[in-house]
Amino acid sequence: MGMTMTQKILAVHAGLDTVTAGQLIEADLDLVLGNDITSPVAIHEMDKMTVKTVFDKDKVALVMDHFIPNKDIKSAEHCKCVREFACKHDITNYFDVGQMGIEHALLPEQGLTVAGDVIIGADSHTCTYGALGAFSTGVGSTDMAAGMATGKAWFKVPSAIKFNIIGKPSKWVSGKDVILHIIGMIGVDGALYKSMEFVGEGLSNLSMDDRFTIANMAIEAGGKNGIFPVDDKAIAYMEEHSKRPYKVYEADADAEYEEEYTIDLSTLEPTIAFPHLPENTKTISEIKEDIVIDQAVIGSCTNGRIDDLRCAAEILKGQKVKKNVRCIVIPATQSIYLQAMEEGLLKIFIEAGAVVSTPTCGPCLGGYMGILAEGERCISTTNRNFVGRMGHVDSEVYLASPAIAAASAITGKISAPAELGL
Amino acid sequence: MNAKGTVFKYGDNVDTDVIIPARYLNSSDPAELATHCMEDIDKEFINKVNKGDIMVANKNFGCGSSREHAPIAIKAAGISCVIAETFARIFYRNSINIGLPIIECPEAAKAIESGDEVEIDFDSGVIKDITKGTSYQGQAFPPFMQKIIKAEGLVNYINNK
Numbered sequence: 001m002g003m004t005m006t007q008k009i010l011a012v013h014a015g016l017d018t019v020t021a022g023q024l025i026e027a028d029l030d031l032v033l034g035n036d037i038t039s040p041v042a043i044h045e046m047d048k049m050t051v052k053t054v055f056d057k058d059k060v061a062l063v064m065d066h067f068i069p070n071k072d073i074k075s076a077e078h079c080k081c082v083r084e085f086a087c088k089h090d091i092t093n094y095f096d097v098g099q100m101g102i103e104h105a106l107l108p109e110q111g112l113t114v115a116g117d118v119i120i121g122a123d124s125h126t127c128t129y130g131a132l133g134a135f136s137t138g139v140g141s142t143d144m145a146a147g148m149a150t151g152k153a154w155f156k157v158p159s160a161i162k163f164n165i166i167g168k169p170s171k172w173v174s175g176k177d178v179i180l181h182i183i184g185m186i187g188v189d190g191a192l193y194k195s196m197e198f199v200g201e202g203l204s205n206l207s208m209d210d211r212f213t214i215a216n217m218a219i220e221a222g223g224k225n226g227i228f229p230v231d232d233k234a235i236a237y238m239e240e241h242s243k244r245p246y247k248v249y250e251a252d253a254d255a256e257y258e259e260e261y262t263i264d265l266s267t268l269e270p271t272i273a274f275p276h277l278p279e280n281t282k283t284i285s286e287i288k289e290d291i292v293i294d295q296a297v298i299g300s301c302t303n304g305r306i307d308d309l310r311c312a313a314e315i316l317k318g319q320k321v322k323k324n325v326r327c328i329v330i331p332a333t334q335s336i337y338l339q340a341m342e343e344g345l346l347k348i349f350i351e352a353g354a355v356v357s358t359p360t361c362g363p364c365l366g367g368y369m370g371i372l373a374e375g376e377r378c379i380s381t382t383n384r385n386f387v388g389r390m391g392h393v394d395s396e397v398y399l400a401s402p403a404i405a406a407a408s409a410i411t412g413k414i415s416a417p418a419e420l421g422l
Numbered sequence: 423m424n425a426k427g428t429v430f431k432y433g434d435n436v437d438t439d440v441i442i443p444a445r446y447l448n449s450s451d452p453a454e455l456a457t458h459c460m461e462d463i464d465k466e467f468i469n470k471v472n473k474g475d476i477m478v479a480n481k482n483f484g485c486g487s488s489r490e491h492a493p494i495a496i497k498a499a500g501i502s503c504v505i506a507e508t509f510a511r512i513f514y515r516n517s518i519n520i521g522l523p524i525i526e527c528p529e530a531a532k533a534i535e536s537g538d539e540v541e542i543d544f545d546s547g548v549i550k551d552i553t554k555g556t557s558y559q560g561q562a563f564p565p566f567m568q569k570i571i572k573a574e575g576l577v578n579y580i581n582n583k
């Protein structure tokens with residue numbers, strides 16, 4: 001029986017000729033990731049181990065992104081713990097204030113993740129690197145500790161769902177709409193344990209930033225990972241960003257899929273997930289009532305990349321954010337920030353009345369930099385709209401693309417760019 | 423390796439909040455966590471459970487927050503194995519990593535009832551319901567995973583290597 005793309009990568013990293021769904025394996029890791037929240041716990045676990053060194057100081061990435069620059073004393077203590085660990089073990093890829101970005105935007109940009117890799121991260125959105133054709137998945141703190149110490153992790157080989165992408169999306173439809181559409185269709189546990197493998201000619205119409213957004217939210221459908229074929233766009237991205245050799249794997253022609261779906265991009269509309277689950281989706285034309293907002297957030301590991309900022313700027317250019325709406329723009333990494341500055345995007349945001357923040361997770365997980373009060377409503381390009389995710393338990397988060405978030409910031413209610421004549 | 427004991431049976435989507443409520447997470451002492459295990463859906467559990475007993479549940483056991491405290495509480499309560507139709511992914515990992523054996527077996531999970539005497543052979547994956555006289559084939563743990571469980575968790579397993 002043939003193997004899926006994910007299964008092939010896992011087999012090679014486990015030193016096996018073939019693997020089948022459900023099989024338990026131990027695989028070599030190319031990268032182990034942690035952030036300022038999860039790394040301190042893993043470091044504490046590692047202290048209990050007799051192994052006192054990391055398996056490879058170049059293959060551990062520690063990214064301070066959730067609560068930095070330190071929002072309070074507790075977060076300062078966490079970062080201090082990680083900083084000391086990074087110094088002691090001479091960790092090459094330690095990213096602190098000034099070099100950091102949101103982990104899942106930063107690592108591909110730094111060239112630390114390439115096609116064919118097996119990557120674990122103590123953060124559920126580690127699945128993002130599937131956009132480049134890597135196997136990557138989120139784990140707990142003990143896994144991260146063990147991964148840092150041994151360079152290995154155990155996995156249950158996943159079965160897969162195939163998404164055949166065809167067609168070309170219309171102007172204001174992006175990767176976010178594709179993944180929200182899929183989650184709305186299969187539900188928040190629709191891909192539990194499984195790989196979401198994206199294939200098809202329509203992928204050529206999706207940029208790398210679109211693909212990062214899609215792979216990022218595989219976890220929101222319960223998926224173990226999301227993965228894309230390695231095409232010219234992916235190769236060009238890796239050649240621009242990475243010095244590491246990449247390896248291209250393809251699914252066998254007779255690989256087995258538990259389910260198959262065809263998504264025609266030309267039929268998709270801007271899609272919004274209503275509170276309090278990412279599966280509660282509606283297309284923009286299905287929204288009949290006015291949904292008045294208090295805040296718009298454009299950023300996060302899902303949608304804080306340069307394409308996202310360009311799209312938001314195209315809409316905000318020469319416009320004003322509605323009175324009484326706070327519009328918060330957060331470039332995901334320092335280099336995206338710099339590029340946005342050079343392209344004049346930051347000027348557009350500031351002139352429109354938005355604020356631009358240093359890279360941080362900030363409001364995405366209700367950390368800081370835009371917490372919601374009771375009864376407030378936010379349109380956000382982030383990935384989770386659970387109860388209380390961005391602040392008060394009685395606040396609401398609507399998930400959408402940067403285009404919708406920017407247009408809504410101008411009108412003060414959930415809106416499509418078409419309402420602005422765009 | 424074997425496990426044998428009396429079954430405590432639960433339904434679908436038992437989440438980590440009911441396994442160990444967030445209000446007790448200010449402790450990381452396994453014995454203390456165990457005293458609150460399952461209390462929001464089964465107050466009697468902790469009084470009735472004996473060392474070696476077995477937990478059986480239906481779909482998506484351990485969903486929700488990724489807290490490692492959940493499998494720690496179950497294990498410290500004396501449970502020797504959890505059988506379910508399916509487990510939430512991160513709970514599954516965390517259980518193995520702290521040395522709590524768990525087995526997916528939809529047939530067994532559906533048929534076994536509270537109070538049944540059940541015996542599990544981890545080498546073969548065979549689950550025997552002694553009370554009902556039935557047996558089921560669950561997935562056997564591969565050798566390295568058996569070693570993790572024997573070592574009482576991933577940290578010890580790595581230390582022993």
Ligand code: SF4
Pocket residue numbers: 066102103104123125300301302360361364365382383
């Ligand atoms: S931006 Fe949000 S989802 Fe992404 S890593 Fe940060 S907190 Fe997690």
